[in-house]
Amino acid sequence: MRCQEFRELVDRYLEESLDEARREGFRSHLSSCAVCRQVALQRDPTLLFAALEPQGDDEEEVERCVTAVTASIRRDRLERRLRRPRPWLAAAAAFLAGAGVVATWEATRHDAFPAAQAAGSVATPAVAAAPRDGAPPPEVQVDMPGEGVRVYQFADQVDRNTAVCYIVTPALES
Amino acid sequence: MDDRAYVRAAREGDEAAFAALVRRHSGGLHRAVARIIGDDAEAWDVVQMALLRAWRRLSSYDERWSFATWLYRIGTNLAIDLLRSRSSRDRAHRAGGEHHLRVVASPSASERVDENEVERLLDRLVTVLTPQQRSAFVLRELEGMETAEVARVLGCSATTVRNHVFQARKVLRRELARRYPEYLPRAHRG
Numbered sequence: 001m002r003c004q005e006f007r008e009l010v011d012r013y014l015e016e017s018l019d020e021a022r023r024e025g026f027r028s029h030l031s032s033c034a035v036c037r038q039v040a041l042q043r044d045p046t047l048l049f050a051a052l053e054p055q056g057d058d059e060e061e062v063e064r065c066v067t068a069v070t071a072s073i074r075r076d077r078l079e080r081r082l083r084r085p086r087p088w089l090a091a092a093a094a095f096l097a098g099a100g101v102v103a104t105w106e107a108t109r110h111d112a113f114p115a116a117q118a119a120g121s122v123a124t125p126a127v128a129a130a131p132r133d134g135a136p137p138p139e140v141q142v143d144m145p146g147e148g149v150r151v152y153q154f155a156d157q158v159d160r161n162t163a164v165c166y167i168v169t170p171a172l173e174s
Numbered sequence: 175m176d177d178r179a180y181v182r183a184a185r186e187g188d189e190a191a192f193a194a195l196v197r198r199h200s201g202g203l204h205r206a207v208a209r210i211i212g213d214d215a216e217a218w219d220v221v222q223m224a225l226l227r228a229w230r231r232l233s234s235y236d237e238r239w240s241f242a243t244w245l246y247r248i249g250t251n252l253a254i255d256l257l258r259s260r261s262s263r264d265r266a267h268r269a270g271g272e273h274h275l276r277v278v279a280s281p282s283a284s285e286r287v288d289e290n291e292v293e294r295l296l297d298r299l300v301t302v303l304t305p306q307q308r309s310a311f312v313l314r315e316l317e318g319m320e321t322a323e324v325a326r327v328l329g330c331s332a333t334t335v336r337n338h339v340f341q342a343r344k345v346l347r348r349e350l351a352r353r354y355p356e357y358l359p360r361a362h363r364g
Contacts, residue, residue: 014343015340016321016336016339016340020320020321024318027318044343044347045347045350046315046343046346046347046350048292048295049292049296049311049315049316049346050315050316050318051292052289052292052293052316053289055205055289056201057200057201057202058201061201061204061218062196062197062200062201063197064218065196065200065204065218065221065222065225066193066196066197066200068222069192069193069196069200069222069225069226069229070189070192070193070196072222072226073189073192073226073229074189076226076229076230
């Protein structure tokens with residue numbers, strides 16, 4: 001940009017009405033031409049700020065910043081990894097909980113139905129043929145031939161609401 | 175390698191690619207933030223916060239923008255938040271440095287450009303501007319950004335940017351006359 005053109009554009013620069021290309025040329029001339037700079041500063045002293053030369057980066061500070069940001073990113077990643085839900089851990093917990101339920105159920109069943117536990121012994125007579133004084137014959141509730149399991153239900157005469165179930169392997173009844 | 179390629183790599187978790195972006199842009203961002211908040215050391219903290227926030231939000235970066243504009247937007251917003259959170263006591267403390275400047279500024283100051291002196295002058299004067307005026311003036315007048323880019327950084331219209339810069343210049347001219355008359359042209363001094 002020539003000095004004459006620069007001086008003609010001072011007001012338009014201050015009014016923010018220059019197009020970007022001419023504005024850039026104006027700023028460049030303001031920084032490089034001491035005579036025109038003085039003319040411009042006479043017109044408006046705030047042009048001092050536009051005349052500042054672009055500063056170079058402080059390399060040491062930039063490297064310190066790179067190190068600090070990288071360290072923060074690693075810490076951030078680690079924290080996210082620790083917070084991330086792990087499906088295998090949930091599956092393991094579900095499996096352990098399920099195993100616990102099964103074990104509890106097994107223990108409860110053996111306590112509640114000692115005869116059923118005894119039915120596992122060859123010496124025990126078949127459930128249907130077992131003499132039970134005054135008791136009605138047992139009813140087969142569930143028969144699962146493929147599984148080799150038969151479920152009987154006995155009802156007490158005194159209290160018809162009380163039912164006792166025995167799970168028996170049919171082979172043992174013969 | 176251009177910024178967008180580094181961003182794509184960083185999105186895949188490449189720390190070295192993001193470090194390259196930090197190396198490329200942190201100096202410029204620091205200069206702008208330091209001029210907005212008027213504190214060189216604190217500006218590095220703001221820059222680091224801005225870069226970490228950028229890393230966390232890389233997935234939301236829109237490649238139609240330049241990475242620098244997006245980063246400046248994050249950094250400038252943090253700087254504006256910082257300015258708003260500063261107490262009036264802090265601002266009064268900063269204004270207390272004005273006497274020192276009167277001593278170092280020579281009568282012929284308007285005839286030359288002493289970089290450090292003008293930077294100090296700016297640090298003291300910008301406290302009278304609103305955070306938006308300050309940011310717009312620094313990005314447009316000192317960093318030489320285009321109006322459209324400043325508008326994207328500040329999240330406002332180009333007209334608003336021009337208005338902020340115009341108003342900022344008016345306030346700075348008045349403050350220069352009141353506090354630092356040695357910077358005025360001889361004909362305008364009281």
